[in-house]
Amino acid sequence: MAVKSDAEITFSQELLDHMETWREKPGNLIMILHKVQEEFGFIPREAAKKVAKIMNVPLAKIYGVITFYHYFKLNKPGKYNIQVCMGTACYLKGGEDILNELESVLGIGVNQVTTDGQFSIEAVRCVGACGLAPVLIVGEDVFGKLTKDRLPEILAKYQEK
Amino acid sequence: MAAFTNFILVCGGTACESSKSDKIYKNLMHECESQGVRDKVQVVKTGCFGFCEQGPIVKVLPEESFYVQVTPEDAKEIVSEHLVKGREVTRLLYDKAESKKRAQIDEMDFYQKQVRVVLRNCGVINPEDINEYLGRDGYVALEKALFEMKPDDIIEELKTAGLRGRGGAGFPTWMKWNFTKKVEDDQKYIVCNADEGDPGAYMDRSTLEGDPHSILEAMTIAGYTVGANFGYIYIRAEYPLAINRLKIAMNQAREYGLLGDNILDTGFNFDIEIRLGAGAFVCGEETALLRSIEGERGMPTPRPPFPATKGVFGQPTVINNVETWANIPIILMKGGEWFSKIGTEDSKGTKVFALTGKIRNSGLVEVPMGTTLREIVFDIGGGIPNGKEFKAVQTGGPSGGVITKDYLDTPIDYVHLQELGSIMGSGGMIVMDEDDCMVDVSKFYLGFTVDESCGKCAPCRVGGRTLYNILERITEGEGEMEDLDRIKSIAQATQKASLCGLGQTAPNPIISTITYFEDEYKAHIKDKRCPAGHCKKLITYHILPDKCIGCGLCARRCPTNAISGEIRQLHTIDQELCIKCGECYNVCKFDAVYVR
Numbered sequence: 012m013a014v015k016s017d018a019e020i021t022f023s024q025e026l027l028d029h030m031e032t033w034r035e036k037p038g039n040l041i042m043i044l045h046k047v048q049e050e051f052g053f054i055p056r057e058a059a060k061k062v063a064k065i066m067n068v069p070l071a072k073i074y075g076v077i078t079f080y081h082y083f084k085l086n087k088p089g090k091y092n093i094q095v096c097m098g099t100a101c102y103l104k105g106g107e108d109i110l111n112e113l114e115s116v117l118g119i120g121v122n123q124v125t126t127d128g129q130f131s132i133e134a135v136r137c138v139g140a141c142g143l144a145p146v147l148i149v150g151e152d153v154f155g156k157l158t159k160d161r162l163p164e165i166l167a168k169y170q171e172k
Numbered sequence: 173m174a175a176f177t178n179f180i181l182v183c184g185g186t187a188c189e190s191s192k193s194d195k196i197y198k199n200l201m202h203e204c205e206s207q208g209v210r211d212k213v214q215v216v217k218t219g220c221f222g223f224c225e226q227g228p229i230v231k232v233l234p235e236e237s238f239y240v241q242v243t244p245e246d247a248k249e250i251v252s253e254h255l256v257k258g259r260e261v262t263r264l265l266y267d268k269a270e271s272k273k274r275a276q277i278d279e280m281d282f283y284q285k286q287v288r289v290v291l292r293n294c295g296v297i298n299p300e301d302i303n304e305y306l307g308r309d310g311y312v313a314l315e316k317a318l319f320e321m322k323p324d325d326i327i328e329e330l331k332t333a334g335l336r337g338r339g340g341a342g343f344p345t346w347m348k349w350n351f352t353k354k355v356e357d358d359q360k361y362i363v364c365n366a367d368e369g370d371p372g373a374y375m376d377r378s379t380l381e382g383d384p385h386s387i388l389e390a391m392t393i394a395g396y397t398v399g400a401n402f403g404y405i406y407i408r409a410e411y412p413l414a415i416n417r418l419k420i421a422m423n424q425a426r427e428y429g430l431l432g433d434n435i436l437d438t439g440f441n442f443d444i445e446i447r448l449g450a451g452a453f454v455c456g457e458e459t460a461l462l463r464s465i466e467g468e469r470g471m472p473t474p475r476p477p478f479p480a481t482k483g484v485f486g487q488p489t490v491i492n493n494v495e496t497w498a499n500i501p502i503i504l505m506k507g508g509e510w511f512s513k514i515g516t517e518d519s520k521g522t523k524v525f526a527l528t529g530k531i532r533n534s535g536l537v538e539v540p541m542g543t544t545l546r547e548i549v550f551d552i553g554g555g556i557p558n559g560k561e562f563k564a565v566q567t568g569g570p571s572g573g574v575i576t577k578d579y580l581d582t583p584i585d586y587v588h589l590q591e592l593g594s595i596m597g598s599g600g601m602i603v604m605d606e607d608d609c610m611v612d613v614s615k616f617y618l619g620f621t622v623d624e625s626c627g628k629c630a631p632c633r634v635g636g637r638t639l640y641n642i643l644e645r646i647t648e649g650e651g652e653m654e655d656l657d658r659i660k661s662i663a664q665a666t667q668k669a670s671l672c673g674l675g676q677t678a679p680n681p682i683i684s685t686i687t688y689f690e691d692e693y694k695a696h697i698k699d700k701r702c703p704a705g706h707c708k709k710l711i712t713y714h715i716l717p718d719k720c721i722g723c724g725l726c727a728r729r730c731p732t733n734a735i736s737g738e739i740r741q742l743h744t745i746d747q748e749l750c751i752k753c754g755e756c757y758n759v760c761k762f763d764a765v766y767v768r
Binding site for chain 2: 036037038039040041042044045075076079080081082083097098099100102103104135136137138139140141142143144152153155
């Protein structure tokens with residue numbers, strides 16, 4: 012994560028190579044933005060500008076795409092981004108209560124980051140683990156059949172790291 | 173292979189994987205090694221078994237022992253008891269309630285009524301090894317197509333089969349292919365719609381994770397049939413496991429000469445590229461999906477022109493969803509005639525449903541078309557847990573509707589579902605019980621479509637929002653009787669005037685719930701009461717004097733100190749302070765708290 016101040020931002024060689032592989036393919040923008048987000052965890056404005064320059068696409072078009080799709084983030088998420096599933100099965104089994112409790116425990120709302128930068132909350136679309144509803148995901152760890160009582164224990168796991 | 177006497181199949185579907193099935197797999201490998209049975213036992217990580225409720229699942233062959241809720245620590249015992257000593261680990265077997273009989277897979281109610289066509293390889297083969305797919309007659313259909321059939325024969329076979337699209341609308345697959353085939357053009361495309369956005373549906377993900385080659389094979393067959401040499405798989409970025417397995421499968425298929433240039437030395441070229449979605453439900457709509465493949469905002473365009481003649485990059489395109497594709501190889505292999513014998517008069521074959529919600533056996537089920545809802549919910553799904561009453565099943569997600577108790581014996585197929593005001597959709601089947609408020613559920617679905625509306629056309633953008641606002645008022649006790657008529661007329665306008673399927677079907681959940689549960693809407697509006705006890709603004713919590721023993725647990729747990737009372741005396745709730753979080757209701761061990 013070599014984010015420099017303002018105008019200049021460094022892309023890894025891997026990202027630059029990825030852009031080259033996709034350069035000639037039609038409809039490549041979304042695939043490139045995925046890789047940018049993979050590298051930075053979100054799409055910084057400087058990165059969008061740099062993509063615009065390298066790929067020769069208007070910045071407005073890039074923002075048109077980023078803002079259309081939920082998956083692309085404009086702001087930096089917390090070190091641990093907590094995704095609470097808002098699919099139907101999770102909703103019926105109390106997903107909303109989990110979300111509310113999480114918001115009150117962390118003192119932040121959806122799409123916000125705690126002041127120490129440790130956690131952020133995201134309400135996500137069905138993750139397809141409906142058999143485990145309600146579900147919450149931290150990084151690659153999935154916590155299923157959740158109850159509100161388990162939240163402090165889950166958060167503590169990441170707080171120490 | 174012949175040397176192996178036992179096989180251990182470990183479910184590697186997303187739900188089981190997230191419950192540490194990877195660790196179970198590694199532990200089993202390790203134990204087989206250290207207990208000296210490594211050369212007799214093969215451990216395989218497969219795709220989803222479908223029985224997600226009881227995951228992670230481990231199956232041991234040839235005994236067919238079905239172990240459920242296995243933990244990584246159980247690996248040692250499974251190996252030492254079952255594989256070394258030949259004794260099943262009884263405590264891990266799936267026991268149906270009290271009966272202690274062996275839980276063999278074909279004896280289980282969950283599997284008894286299922287017919288596995290689409291999921292034929294899921295939970296059976298290792299999806300990361302092409303040889304296992306080949307061992308199950310994989311790519312035989314492609315070989316047959318290339319060497320024994322003309323493109324028209326293939327279309328004819330699909331016509332005989334009567335296969336209809338499994339993505340929602342149910343359009344006959346042979347017709348789609350035929351339209352594209354008939355267009356004269358040098359560049360045509362094949363697209364797989366794997367943008368499974370319907371909340372509560374995950375059959376496509378499981379198919380891709382468990383049997384990726386079947387999709388590649390089917391797309392290649394379509395390429396040969398319509399004269400296309402390139403295909404796209406458009407898949408949700410939220411499905412990393414499926415994406416990874418597809419990539420592995422594509423590389424292996426290329427190595428074996430089953431994908432890429434000069435397939436099976438026939439001179440036919442066909443290759444596939446993966447394109448990632450980025451979390452927009454509307455991209456499940458085919459014209460929006462095509463825009464997204466082109467790297468644009470995923471906004472739908474009016475049809476005609478249909479993708480069959482003017483699709484991705486303006487070229488003729490065949491676009492089908494994952495489940496539809498998964499049917500193709502087996503149809504060519506066993507014949508359209510065979511396929512057409514499964515199912516009903518105008519809905520052939522099977523359908524995979526993701527059975528979720530208030531149901532005992534949540535999971536993926538595949539049944540012949542025409543199976544009744546009662547069989548799915550009660551025989552396969554095991555009914556409603558916690559002694560609650562069945563209320564309704566929702567099918568078709570945000571585009572569908574509810575089916576009530578009175579219609580449980582309706583055969584499930586395209587026609588009957590539509591008659592009941594719902595749709596097949598992609599196959600989400602969400603079971604609701606007496607605690608679920610129908611007004612709130614409609615609000616949930618509408619909130620989803622409002623959020624996902626691309627905003628291009630006004631009927632969907634404005635109509636959806638207006639309907640949502642009305643529902644919000646009703647659930648907050650601010651509704652008026654005229655709202656019901658308002659809802660109906662706005663819903664009708666939205667259905668008729670919206671550009672794409674998303675807007676046209678967005679009002680379905682409300683119309684359907686008003687049709688079957690009008691009393692529930694009226695209770696919210698007139699009596700300011702939520703019969704299901706769900707809408708927070710319309711309920712109050714109370715304590716029953718004859719049941720409260722004054723243990724004080726509720727008072728200690730109440731976040732706003734709204735409950736007071738001496739120890740061993742009746743407690744009471746101060747309605748002014750109560751925020752209706754339901755904590756007292758949940759913690760009371762004596763059922764003394766009730767909702768009104």
